[in-house]
Amino acid sequence: MREAVGLPQNSAKAGHFMLPTLFQWIHVGAAVMGVGGMGFLLGVLLPGSQVLDPAQRDLLLQAVLKRFRWVTWSVIGLLLASGLYNVRQVWEVPPGTYWTWLKVKIALALAVFLISLCLTVPLAAFDRFRERRQFWLWTAFALALAVILISAYLRRA
Numbered sequence: 029m030r031e032a033v034g035l036p037q038n039s040a041k042a043g044h045f046m047l048p049t050l051f052q053w054i055h056v057g058a059a060v061m062g063v064g065g066m067g068f069l070l071g072v073l074l075p076g077s078q079v080l081d082p083a084q085r086d087l088l089l090q091a092v093l094k095r096f097r098w099v100t101w102s103v104i105g106l107l108l109a110s111g112l113y114n115v116r117q118v119w120e121v122p123p124g125t126y127w128t129w130l131k132v133k134i135a136l137a138l139a140v141f142l143i144s145l146c147l148t149v150p151l152a153a154f155d156r157f158r159e160r161r162q163f164w165l166w167t168a169f170a171l172a173l174a175v176i177l178i179s180a181y182l183r184r185a
């Protein structure tokens with residue numbers, strides 16, 4: 029489907045490939061860092077930190093999560109910018125299954141961003157939300173994995 033809408037599949041001009049390649053690199057790189065970071069927190073750091081006594085554990089988690097905030101915010105900005113560029117690239121795809129799944133993917137990605145912001149923006153209004161940090165982190169991680177699955181499908185749709 030995407031081949032039919034004039035993406036530069038066989039273009040001899042290297043310039044045609046440079047910008048899309050750059051944005052694909054940014055998009056995939058940011059996704060790897062964001063989703064990989066969540067997987068590391070959930071699968072390694074949070075369970076691993078159980079060996080520490082509660083005071084040390086809180087200290088470690090506070091320091092790590094404070095740093096991870098900046099990773100989260102950068103990843104969201106990069107995914108949004110490169111995602112919008114990607115949408116422009118596929119704009120000519122005719123309405124149908126492709127667009128249905130693209131809209132589902134974008135809605136799920138926005139839900140992941142919203143959960144991530146509620147977990148990381150240091151506002152008292154989100155404190156209640158942060159009390160269930162692990163639950164929301166698992167939810168965002170599962171949704172992000174679904175986003176990647178849909179993205180893999182879109183590439184071939």
Ligand code: HEM
Pocket residue numbers: 030052055056059063107108110111112114115118130134137138140172175176179180182183184
């Ligand atoms: C949790 C956030 C997101 C993740 C993990 C993610 C991940 C991915 C991945 C892995 C790909 C495949 C790249 C490739 O095939 O080389 C992709 C493609 C794409 N993404 Fe995202 N993305 C996210 C958010 C977004 C957002 C917010 C938008 C739009 C505003 C977007 C629009 C697109 C488009 C249009 C494609 C190309 C689909 C195609 O191959 O036809 N993505 N994304």
